[in-house]
Amino acid sequence: MSAHGITSRAHPLWLAYILHRLSGLALALFLPLHFLLLGQALRGEAALDQSLAFSDMFLVKIAEFGLVFLLAVHMFGGLRLMAMEFLPWSPSQKTLAAGATATSFLIAVLFFMKAI
């Protein structure tokens, strides 16, 4: 460890920053694959179905869970940043707003899962 460097970054805002950055990078890496797969549709139904069969594999299902997680983290990370920088609210107002959003999201997801 260099005495010159900083070692203690483990505070919530920095962790939120790095999570937002890394999820963005991972999504950017995923996008070309996503377009490649969708591009198979241009080569006809059979080619697309063949590629889509790949997504039935268990490991791919697990990876898809990760993908949805990355998307959610990145989207809420972005909303958090915009709220933090462009809404000059007090910290307690922000906590209330975040709590309200999380609660309504939870209710909406429960409703959605029941519907499907």
Add this chain to the structure above:
Amino acid sequence: MTSETLNVTIDRGAAGLQDYAVPAYDNQTVLDVVSWVQQNADPTLSYRFACRVGMCGSCAMMVNGVPRWTCRTHISKVLDGNAVTIGPLRNLPVIKDLAVDMDPFFDKWVAAEGVHHGAMTRDDPIASLGDDHPEQSGADFGRECINCSICYAACDTVAGNPNYLGPAALQRAWNLLNDAKDEGRMAILEAVSGTGGCHNCHSMGSCTTYCPNELDPMSAIAGLKRETAKSFFKRGR
């Protein structure tokens, strides 16, 4: 205290990391430890301090990887076992040992238009603000900054972009932008919206986390982001 001797490692630049055994006392700050080394072990050790009571902002150093006022940090708070590593403040050129060159930090203070823009002369009567200036409370924001450069050392954006004005200078600009007695609004907005300006900030919040005066430069910079964005859309620039 687990031991009567502290293992102190000091980053001395080209001479590398050097270890010193320093006697432990009940009441001992990090600055006391550095002073003991200079007075008893190696008189060539260079470091900077003045007031020793957290008023002047000159004794900031990296202590176990965290920027701190050494005069207001009790050694028992930062000891890892009985060891501590002390280095010069991050993000600034080192002059020698623990003394850094603060010029880039103060130059950016001026570059961010952190200077008073007055409209009156010494012959005018002193303007009274009274109670009808609620926006003046915004000018009190960050008034307690003593330019110690802790926030500047804590900032990863400064580390990655040497042109970035940094948290302290931008907080000063936000202070003046809200000051009813300051006439430099356009100059300030111009200065903080350039290449090294407020929009470089990633809101990592290390400035606010480590400020020893519990100020909040991150929110000040967010304020500048809002004001520069508003002024951009109003003028269609």
